[in-house]
Amino acid sequence: MLKTHKIALDPNNVQSTQFAQHCGYSRVAYNHALADFKDGLANNDWRSHCDLLRRFNSIKRDTYQWCDALSQNASKNVIYNNFKDAITRWRSGQNRFPKFKNRSHGQSYQADSGRGTIPVEGQRIKLPKIGWVRMFQPLRYLGTICKVVISKHGHRWFASILVDTSVDDPIPDNRHKPVVGVDVGIKHMAITSEGVYYDNPKALARYERKLKRLQRRLSKRIKGSRNRYKIKTKIAKLHYRIACIRQDAQQKATTAIVNNASRIGIESLNVAGMVKNHRLAKALSDASLSNFLMLLKSKADRLGIKIVEADTFYPSSKTCSNCGVIDSDLSLSDRTYHCRDCGHTRDRDLNAAMNLKQLAAGHTESINACGDSVRPCPNERHESVNQEDSTGQLLLFSLS
Ligand SMILES: [Zn+2]
Known part of the structure; x- marks a missing residue:
């Protein structure tokens, strides 16, 4: 290997x-x-x-x-x-x-x-x-x-x-560990359905002023001069430090998540589309979410943990993790999810992580049933909960 x-x-x-x-x-x-x-x-x-x-x-x-x-x-x-x-x-x-x-x-x-x-x-x-x-x-x-x-x-x-290497690292047995949903975001780098929040180090934001000052000084130096070279080296050093801070946080978080899960549900990001929102573009690039998911995938792959990826249009934030109803009016500024149907209130990101967990858990059953991957429809679950309220609740409690 x-x-x-x-x-x-x-x-x-x-x-x-x-x-x-x-x-x-x-x-x-x-x-x-x-x-x-x-x-x-x-x-x-x-x-x-x-x-x-x-x-x-x-x-x-x-x-x-x-x-x-x-x-x-x-x-x-x-x-x-x-x-x-x-x-x-x-x-x-x-x-x-x-x-x-x-x-x-x-x-x-x-x-x-x-x-x-x-x-x-x-x-x-x-x-x-x-x-x-x-x-x-x-x-x-x-x-x-x-x-x-x-x-x-x-x-x-x-x-x-x-x-x-001829000797392979022993692969830990994670089968008894829970199914985990992971929601990624800007404020918190990752939120798991277990309720663990991983803070975003905001590396670029932390050094933004210093970087700007150096870049302004660089623009005033004569091309090819020794002084210009010195400032260029300083800027390269700073960029390197920013990348290190970001990578350190991401490596630690992904390792912790992968070591405590038997199966992971994530959302697929449309980063190119998200960056079009100019107010979020810088914070999004600073968080480098796609890199986070890439790390998570490769580490899960090494341990033999399956990753279930929701498709781009899966409404992980807008679905109620308790009853499955979709609130299409939810805006980005609503930080808590309040369900108008069942009255359930939960942190917005944690709600999304719970939905992704249910998606990942549902994936097992559909594979066992017909050998193909089928995404459980949130609306169907909503109906079944309405018909048999107590059993539906019980099922969802056992999942969470
Ligand atoms: Zn609800």
Whole structure:
């Protein structure tokens, strides 16, 4: 089983310069291969990634004399893997034709030359031509190291280490845990039907003033100047911090939710449609809800927990979680749900989470019945409650 552990590196000044040089070399090789490939297309000559690498190797010592001091894995991997993938995706219609890379686009290079070529010992990693580099934590998985990618985010360098682990983590048995509905929102990042509220860290809002001030200062600096570069670095650092705060909260919340559920009901978000509301756009992007749901899905998948996703138009907020009637007049500003039919009052988000839980729980029964997934209709439930009030209530109580 392949697992990746991304570890922050602690290089010295010489090493971080070498990282940047390798990233530059990788970019130069990619751009050279792309230009060569385009040239081939123009002359009706299809050049494969093997041809491209051979052609690059034949000229590199003359055109790029400085590359002798660097690891040749950087150029080999980028043409053999990244460029080949880009062409494959273009041919299958998945992506557009590859573009030339520039320096500001993001820095990374692949350092290994195949399986088991990069040694890791405790909190350090040995990279070709660079030597031992300190890491901030030891590698989490045991096994053969298949791939090592060095990249830069903000001001910090990272190593993404792909490990082929033979030992699998034991999967905890979550079958006795409850079915959980999860409603996501802006004020609270997530609300579970168990009544747990996960606060939104509002990372961008917290640093908005500082970010604005830096961006204003950046706009007054001369392009290409040292002072402009210094402020750019500060802005990158701040963006990195904002992303870290957001990710930390999301990772903790999703892990807690997944560890305490046997089945999870979520709503599918139409984020593109929601962002059109200009008053909410910034807060929505700050919350990055789709990322939250993506994390939740991947963690649930790893533990074998089924995720039941309501379709986009399922009225999770407007349905009464007690009797199932739909209140179509409910506006975004109504923070509590008050049912006009049964008089039930509950927090708006908790009400939505309860509905999603019922949806997820109902999913089991419909699968058992006919082998197909059928969404329980809220109106039908409403009718059955009216006919046999006591049994209907009992059923719903046992669910909640
Ligand atoms: Zn009701």
